[in-house]
Amino acid sequence: MSGKITCYLDVVSPYSYFALLHLERHREALKSHNVEIDIVPVFLGGIMGASGNKPPWMLPAKAKYSTFDSSRAKKYFGVHNFKTPSFFPILSLLPQRALIFIKAQHPQFFIPTFLDFYKEMWENGIDLSKSELLTNVLSKSFTEPQIREIFEKASSPDWKKKLNDNTDEALSHGAFGCPWFWVKNAVGDEEPFFGSDRFHNIWEYLGLPWKDVELLPKERSKI
């Protein structure tokens, strides 16, 4: 068995946090099945605009449903401190460009930093679009000169273009939201998947053994 999961994420998207957590929790198991993971930072605002979609919080019915969906997801993925920050949504360009530079220049820090960004924004209520707050978060893993370089690159044309290119790549794979996945299976077929609630479909598509929604006997009932 072999395959590849390319996963397009934005720090502004809470479901992308759940997706990254779930993928990381399965990284070793996926490796044992020869399935590669590539995490790609994108700009969700650009995906929404170019695909003609709207963020769920802009459509009243979706916004209402989303409160149920996100509190179920928070429980399922075990992110008990999850809360939507008062400043939501943010313009995520700066943290996303910083992540792209970190992925290229400091690959060993890329996933830990992405996870840390999510935790800071979605559990600790830190506004990562503010450079002074982003600096504090980065200072856990990077030195002052490294942070200066991250900011310099994040505002340079070349690295701005890389975020646009990543976003266009997701759009070329049909993206209308995040988390977006482009999955290649062992026979070389490729398909898109949307949402942190579609892992069972992804495992199935990859031909992996999986077990999830199993009903337990009455004595184990939670109600």
Ligand SMILES: N[C@@H](CCC(=O)N[C@@H](CS)C(=O)NCC(=O)O)C(=O)O
């Ligand atoms: N049911 C999905 C919801 C994912 C979701 O709502 N993602 C937002 C960003 S946080 C989005 O891009 N939504 C676009 C849409 O719902 O059309 C999940 O559990 O992950």
